[in-house]
Amino acid sequence: MKRSNQTALYMRLSVDDESYGDSVSIETQRTILRAYAKEHGFPVYDEYVDDGWSGTSFDRPAFQRMLADADAGRIGCIITKDLSRLGREHVMMDYYLEFVFPEKRIRYIAVTDNEDTEHGLSDFVPFKNLFNEWLAKDTSRKVKAAYRAKYAAGEYICTHAPLGYKKDPEHPNRLLIDEDTRWIVERIFDLAAHGHGAQRIAKLLAEEQVPTPSWLHYQRDGSFAHIHGENPGEKAYRWTDTYVKSLLTNEVYIGNSVQNKKHSISYKNRKMIRSPKEEWIRVENTHEGIISAELFERVQLALASRRRSTRENTVQIFAGLTRCGGCGRALGYGTNRAGKKPIAYFNCSGYRRYGTARAGCTQHYIRYDALYAVILARLRVWAALTPPEKQRLLAGLLRTSGREGAAAAKKRASELAKAEKRKAELDRIFSILFEDRAAGRITEYNYEILSEKYQAEQAALAERTVRLKESAGKPADDGSAQRWGALIEKYAAPTELTAELLQGLIEKITVHEAVKLPNGVREQELEIFYRFPRAEAESLSQTVSDGSPAL
Numbered sequence: 256m257k258r259s260n261q262t263a264l265y266m267r268l269s270v271d272d273e274s275y276g277d278s279v280s281i282e283t284q285r286t287i288l289r290a291y292a293k294e295h296g297f298p299v300y301d302e303y304v305d306d307g308w309s310g311t312s313f314d315r316p317a318f319q320r321m322l323a324d325a326d327a328g329r330i331g332c333i334i335t336k337d338l339s340r341l342g343r344e345h346v347m348m349d350y351y352l353e354f355v356f357p358e359k360r361i362r363y364i365a366v367t368d369n370e371d372t373e374h375g376l377s378d379f380v381p382f383k384n385l386f387n388e389w390l391a392k393d394t395s396r397k398v399k400a401a402y403r404a405k406y407a408a409g410e411y412i413c414t415h416a417p418l419g420y421k422k423d424p425e426h427p428n429r430l431l432i433d434e435d436t437r438w439i440v441e442r443i444f445d446l447a448a449h450g451h452g453a454q455r456i457a458k459l460l461a462e463e464q465v466p467t468p469s470w471l472h473y474q475r476d477g478s479f480a481h482i483h484g485e486n487p488g489e490k491a492y493r494w495t496d497t498y499v500k501s502l503l504t505n506e507v508y509i510g511n512s513v514q515n516k517k518h519s520i521s522y523k524n525r526k527m528i529r530s531p532k533e534e535w536i537r538v539e540n541t542h543e544g545i546i547s548a549e550l551f552e553r554v555q556l557a558l559a560s561r562r563r564s565t566r567e568n569t570v571q572i573f574a575g576l577t578r579c580g581g582c583g584r585a586l587g588y589g590t591n592r593a594g595k596k597p598i599a600y601f602n603c604s605g606y607r608r609y610g611t612a613r614a615g616c617t618q619h620y621i622r623y624d625a626l627y628a629v630i631l632a633r634l635r636v637w638a639a640l641t642p643p644e645k646q647r648l649l650a651g652l653l654r655t656s657g658r659e660g661a662a663a664a665k666k667r668a669s670e671l672a673k674a675e676k677r678k679a680e681l682d683r684i685f686s687i688l689f690e691d692r693a694a695g696r697i698t699e700y701n702y703e704i705l706s707e708k709y710q711a712e713q714a715a716l717a718e719r720t721v722r723l724k725e726s727a728g729k730p731a732d733d734g735s736a737q738r739w740g741a742l743i744e745k746y747a748a749p750t751e752l753t754a755e756l757l758q759g760l761i762e763k764i765t766v767h768e769a770v771k772l773p774n775g776v777r778e779q780e781l782e783i784f785y786r787f788p789r790a791e792a793e794s795l796s797q798t799v800s801d802g803s804p805a806l
Contacts, residue, residue, distance in 0.1 A: 259331035261300035263321050264288040267340045269309045281306055284336045291334060291366050300330050310343030311391050313351075325359050332362040338370065338383050343391040345384035352376060397707070404711030406514040408718040409541030417507050418468040419545050430507070430542040439465055440508055440545050447503050447554045450754035453496035460494045467494055503558060506537070509551045510544030513537045540722050557758055572754040573626065573764070579603040580767035580782070582616040588623075599623035601766065621766050621779065631752050633783060634760065671723040678716050681709055761785060 266284040281304060292299050301324070303317040324330050333356075335341045341363075342348050356363050356372060363372045368383060370376055405412055410428035419440035423429040442465070446456045470491040506513050515536045556575065577586035586601035600622045605614035685706075692702045749756060762784040769779040 259300075259328055260298060261330045262292060262297040262332040262334060263324065263330045264292065264299055264302045265304075265318070265321060265333055265335050265341065266302065267305045267308060267310060267315070267318075267335075269307065284340065287336050287366060288334055291364075297332060297334065300324070309391070310339060310341075310387070313342060313344070313347055325361055331360065332364065334364045334366065336365070337367045338365045338380070339387040339390070341365070343384075343387045345381065345388045348384040348387075349381065352380065400708065400711060404715055406512070406536040407538065407712070407715035409512045409538035409722070410718075411507075411512060411541075412514075415468075415472055417505065418471075418502065419508065420542075432543055432545060436471065437545050440502070443499060443502060444508070444546050444550055444554055447557055448550055448758065450557065450758045453499040453503065453558075456499050457494035457496045460499075461492045464492050465494070466491050468498075500558070503554055506551070507542075508545045509548045510542055511537060511539045512541040538719070553758070553762075556762070572752060572757055573601070573623075576757060576761055576764050577601050577626070578763050578765045579605070579616060579619045580765045580780070581619055582614065584616070586619065586621075586766060601626065617768050619766050619768050621769075626764070626766075626781075627752060629781060630757070630761075630764070630783070631749065634749055634752075634756070637760075667723055671720065674716050674720050674723065678713065678720070681713050681716070684709060 264285070266281050266288070268281050268284075285302065288302075289299075291297075301321075303321040305315040305317040308315040308318075321330070321333065325333075333341075338348065341351070352363065352372065355361075361372075364370070370380060405428065411422075411430050412428055416422050416430055416433070419433055419437045420430040421433040423431050439460075443456055443460070446459065447453075451459070502508075513535055515530055515534060571588050574588065575585070578584070579586055581603065582605050584603055584605045587604040587607050589600055589602065589607075591598040591600060600620060602621070603614070603616050603619040606616050606618050608614065611617055688697070688702060688705060688709075691697045692699070697705075765782040765784070767780040767782075769777045771777050
């Protein structure tokens, strides 16, 4: 096939290249290539631009379009500013320069590197390609270090703020609560705390025509009311249970930053994979939370113990709440169908699966109807308290809440002391580094690497110190005690147990092994852990005869 005399001007700029300024900008490349083509009489067929694409990958849209035009015989020459604009992976660069371009009868010119396949490439090209790849690797390492420093400082560097938040105009890497959308987050957590699963929540949001985050990002013009008043169609309210679950498990909503959850495979392969949990970077109190830590923890427990339907198609309302008093495992739900009437019961899941020998535990059996009766009776006792009794209970809860607040303040003071101690250590390290550099004991390159690393850590420590000092002056939160009192009022005089009621008031129920007394009566202890700031649980000993529902 006869080679075309048409020329392609190829330009590429990655995000990492932007640190080099205007010298490699797309406009600078375009100016150089157009001037070169005009001066040397190359007729330009088209310009191909990959803006924001790494040179370590050759699966770039404009690059592939250029190759397609070459295959079709439309172009016979490719010109780039330098070799690194074509690519930064030395094996693939050799492949294109030594095999692909000659086979397709494509002339290649790298202007500032003074390389032209028409006149034969210099012996230094392989070394230049190796250096370009090394530079990509080194840049990637520096960018990752910079990101990790930002993560450690609690900065939020994603493109969009999460639902319920907006970027701070003065500090784009900080989050501010978005008063227009925070209600959506509060609504979702409230539904989850009252026993609704992610699928049910997604359905309710769609029915209520609550706009999805993706729609808000697409349509938002600064007026949420305007968006909410539109009729964008079904897709604007198409919530998914996957997104709801991810929102419900995101610590950003209690004011924490958890980042580095994903990372690229390498500087050559930008495919993102999930990072091990121990590599996540978690920083507390980086911004104002939308919900309380207590509510968040309550939702996590509800998610971890999603209720499953039984064979009879009924919902098991105690799932996730009952625990074995011997080994701490969850109690399994079962039905004994040996008699005329099926008997529902719970027993230790470890014992059920492995037996006493392997599980190291005993049965811890309790009938469903007996557990139901005891828990309902106890909740009625709380609801039946007189106003003075409720006031005394609330006063006790507030005292406990105050002790918990003091413990949290002590922890913050300890963290602040550690941060200030490390800051002093870094100041000393910098002094030693400077002396070593002046004396020639370390190279300039190593000095710059270490200096960059420690400066990033200093910046992160400075941010953390400021946040700890700010939070030190905040009063202890007694809201958890007040909320529990409100829950008791809400569920006043319950006549039946529901998943919503149990999840709202009870954290867990520990069932101990029943003991048979000499008089033939069986006695069994239950511990009920309520959802309020109180160190001890309510312990009940239920004594029943052998003929009664076993406890």
